[in-house]
Amino acid sequence: MLERLKEYKELIAIIIFFLSGVFWLQSTFPSKNEMKTELVSIRCLLDSYMKLTQLQILSQEQDKQVTELRQKLSQVPPDNSSGGLAISPAMRAEFEQLKLDYATSRNQLGQTTRDMAKIRDELARGVCGKVAL
Secondary structure, three states, X not given: OXXXXXXXXHHHHHHHHHHHHHHHXXXXXXXXXXXXXXXXXXXXXXXXXXXXXXXXXXXXXXXXHHHHHHHHHHOXXXXXXXXXXXXXXXXXXXXXXXXXXXXXXXXXXHHHXXXXXXXXXXXXXXXXXXXXX
């Protein structure tokens, strides 16, 4: 039997060489299921970062709006009914609307900030899974 194996040693070496290459390829490169898992993870990360970017842009716009409303509110003269300047009912209604808009804008900015923090926390915890590089 050993004599017969010696006759085919080159053929056996070639078969072992190619089989080891196949095993190396399987261990080095991902399978179809692993690729699908990676793509799902990458898609989740992309969605999270896109939401975060959109919320950051929205936050900047809301911050600008809050600053503008604060400046408008600071320009409104104080109500001095006893002497000096008296504010007309139309101006008082406009002033109340400015205060309401300011409060609403601040609440929206706070909600946007909380949403951004939530997404950042999810990304830090690795909710989307880990992407192998």
